[in-house]
Amino acid sequence: MKITINVDCTPDEARTFMGLPDVKPMQEMMMKEVEERMKANLNAMDPETLFKTWMPAGISNMEQLQKMFWSQFGKNPMSGGSSE
Template identity: 75%
Template sequence: MKITIDIDCTPEEARHFLGLPDVKPMQDAMMQEIQDRMQASLLAMDPETMMKTWLPAGIQGMEQLQKMFWSQMAAAMGQDGRK
Protein backbone atom coordinates (compact mmCIF):
# COMPACT_ATOMS: atom_id res chain seq x y z
CA MET A 1 0.00 0.00 0.00
CA LYS A 2 1.28 3.42 -0.89
CA ILE A 3 -0.07 6.64 0.57
CA THR A 4 0.87 10.06 -0.75
CA ILE A 5 0.16 13.28 1.12
CA ASP A 6 0.71 16.63 -0.59
CA ILE A 7 1.15 19.62 1.69
CA ASP A 8 1.05 23.09 0.19
CA CYS A 9 2.82 25.57 2.45
CA THR A 10 5.60 28.13 2.36
CA PRO A 11 9.04 27.42 3.84
CA GLU A 12 8.22 29.79 6.70
CA GLU A 13 5.01 27.91 7.49
CA ALA A 14 6.80 24.54 7.40
CA ARG A 15 9.59 25.87 9.65
CA HIS A 16 7.05 27.18 12.16
CA PHE A 17 5.04 23.92 12.08
CA LEU A 18 8.16 21.80 12.69
CA GLY A 19 9.43 24.15 15.40
CA LEU A 20 12.62 25.10 13.57
CA PRO A 21 14.23 28.48 14.24
CA ASP A 22 14.23 31.29 11.69
CA VAL A 23 17.92 31.77 10.81
CA LYS A 24 17.38 34.45 8.14
CA PRO A 25 18.37 37.37 10.43
CA MET A 26 21.59 35.55 11.37
CA GLN A 27 22.34 34.78 7.71
CA ASP A 28 21.74 38.41 6.75
CA ALA A 29 24.09 39.61 9.53
CA MET A 30 26.80 37.13 8.52
CA MET A 31 26.55 38.04 4.83
CA GLN A 32 26.82 41.74 5.70
CA GLU A 33 29.92 41.02 7.83
CA ILE A 34 31.53 39.03 5.00
CA GLN A 35 30.74 41.77 2.51
CA ASP A 36 32.21 44.45 4.81
CA ARG A 37 35.41 42.45 5.31
CA MET A 38 35.82 41.80 1.59
CA GLN A 39 35.31 45.47 0.76
CA ALA A 40 37.81 46.52 3.43
CA SER A 41 40.45 44.12 2.13
CA LEU A 42 39.88 45.21 -1.48
CA LEU A 43 40.16 48.87 -0.55
CA ALA A 44 43.41 48.16 1.31
CA MET A 45 45.00 46.63 -1.82
CA ASP A 46 46.19 48.69 -4.72
CA PRO A 47 45.53 47.29 -8.22
CA GLU A 48 49.14 46.21 -8.78
CA THR A 49 49.24 44.15 -5.57
CA MET A 50 45.87 42.64 -6.40
CA MET A 51 47.08 41.54 -9.84
CA LYS A 52 50.27 40.07 -8.38
CA THR A 53 48.22 38.19 -5.80
CA TRP A 54 45.62 36.78 -8.19
CA LEU A 55 47.39 36.26 -11.50
CA PRO A 56 50.82 34.68 -11.05
CA ALA A 57 49.49 31.15 -10.75
CA GLY A 58 47.16 31.70 -13.71
CA ILE A 59 49.84 33.20 -15.91
CA GLN A 60 52.38 30.57 -14.91
CA GLY A 61 49.84 27.83 -15.62
CA MET A 62 49.12 29.30 -19.06
CA GLU A 63 52.84 29.47 -19.83
CA GLN A 64 53.27 25.83 -18.80
CA LEU A 65 50.29 24.83 -20.95
CA GLN A 66 51.71 26.70 -23.93
CA LYS A 67 55.14 25.05 -23.46
CA MET A 68 53.46 21.64 -23.29
CA PHE A 69 51.55 22.29 -26.54
CA TRP A 70 54.71 23.47 -28.31
CA SER A 71 56.73 20.48 -27.11
CA GLN A 72 53.98 18.06 -28.20
CA MET A 73 53.77 19.74 -31.61
CA ALA A 74 57.55 19.71 -32.02
CA ALA A 75 57.65 16.02 -31.04
CA ALA A 76 54.87 15.18 -33.49
CA MET A 77 56.56 17.07 -36.32
CA GLY A 78 59.91 15.42 -35.49
CA GLN A 79 58.36 11.98 -35.64
CA ASP A 80 56.71 12.69 -39.00
CA GLY A 81 59.99 13.90 -40.46
CA ARG A 82 61.83 10.71 -39.44
CA LYS A 83 59.42 8.31 -41.17
Protein backbone atom coordinates in the same frame (compact mmCIF):
# COMPACT_ATOMS: atom_id res chain seq x y z
CA MET B 1 0.07 -0.03 0.13
CA LYS B 2 1.41 3.37 -0.83
CA ILE B 3 0.03 6.64 0.50
CA THR B 4 1.07 10.06 -0.81
CA ILE B 5 0.29 13.29 1.00
CA ASN B 6 0.98 16.67 -0.61
CA VAL B 7 1.27 19.64 1.69
CA ASP B 8 1.06 23.13 0.22
CA CYS B 9 2.81 25.60 2.51
CA THR B 10 5.50 28.25 2.44
CA PRO B 11 9.00 27.59 3.81
CA ASP B 12 8.22 29.84 6.78
CA GLU B 13 5.07 27.85 7.56
CA ALA B 14 6.96 24.54 7.28
CA ARG B 15 9.77 25.80 9.53
CA THR B 16 7.26 26.97 12.16
CA PHE B 17 5.31 23.71 11.96
CA MET B 18 8.49 21.64 12.47
CA GLY B 19 9.72 23.88 15.29
CA LEU B 20 12.88 25.02 13.48
CA PRO B 21 14.38 28.41 14.34
CA ASP B 22 14.14 31.39 11.98
CA VAL B 23 17.74 31.99 10.85
CA LYS B 24 16.98 34.83 8.42
CA PRO B 25 18.14 37.63 10.80
CA MET B 26 21.38 35.74 11.48
CA GLN B 27 21.95 35.19 7.74
CA GLU B 28 21.42 38.90 7.02
CA MET B 29 23.87 39.85 9.79
CA MET B 30 26.49 37.41 8.51
CA MET B 31 26.12 38.59 4.90
CA LYS B 32 26.59 42.19 6.06
CA GLU B 33 29.77 41.13 7.90
CA VAL B 34 31.09 39.27 4.82
CA GLU B 35 30.38 42.31 2.64
CA GLU B 36 32.26 44.63 5.03
CA ARG B 37 35.28 42.29 5.12
CA MET B 38 35.35 42.01 1.33
CA LYS B 39 35.27 45.81 0.98
CA ALA B 40 38.13 46.15 3.48
CA ASN B 41 40.20 43.56 1.58
CA LEU B 42 39.54 45.27 -1.75
CA ASN B 43 41.13 48.45 -0.38
CA ALA B 44 44.33 46.46 0.19
CA MET B 45 44.36 45.41 -3.47
CA ASP B 46 45.34 48.77 -4.97
CA PRO B 47 48.59 48.55 -7.00
CA GLU B 48 50.71 50.73 -4.71
CA THR B 49 49.83 48.72 -1.61
CA LEU B 50 50.47 45.43 -3.43
CA PHE B 51 53.85 46.67 -4.66
CA LYS B 52 54.89 47.70 -1.14
CA THR B 53 53.73 44.36 0.25
CA TRP B 54 55.51 42.22 -2.35
CA MET B 55 58.82 44.08 -2.42
CA PRO B 56 61.38 43.68 0.36
CA ALA B 57 61.89 46.65 2.67
CA GLY B 58 65.42 47.21 1.32
CA ILE B 59 64.16 48.08 -2.15
CA SER B 60 62.89 51.58 -1.71
CA ASN B 61 62.98 52.96 -5.23
CA MET B 62 62.78 51.88 -8.83
CA GLU B 63 66.52 52.24 -9.52
CA GLN B 64 67.42 49.63 -6.91
CA LEU B 65 64.77 47.31 -8.35
CA GLN B 66 66.20 47.74 -11.86
CA LYS B 67 69.77 47.11 -10.65
CA MET B 68 68.68 43.93 -8.91
CA PHE B 69 66.77 42.81 -12.01
CA TRP B 70 69.67 43.42 -14.41
CA SER B 71 72.22 41.86 -12.05
CA GLN B 72 70.24 38.61 -12.29
CA PHE B 73 70.50 38.72 -16.08
CA GLY B 74 74.29 39.17 -15.85
CA LYS B 75 74.67 35.81 -14.09
CA ASN B 76 74.89 32.71 -16.27
CA PRO B 77 72.99 29.88 -14.52
CA MET B 78 74.75 27.27 -16.71
CA SER B 79 78.29 28.27 -15.68
CA GLY B 80 77.92 27.40 -11.99
CA GLY B 81 77.44 23.64 -12.39
CA SER B 82 79.90 20.79 -12.76
CA SER B 83 81.58 20.21 -16.12
CA GLU B 84 80.80 16.92 -17.89
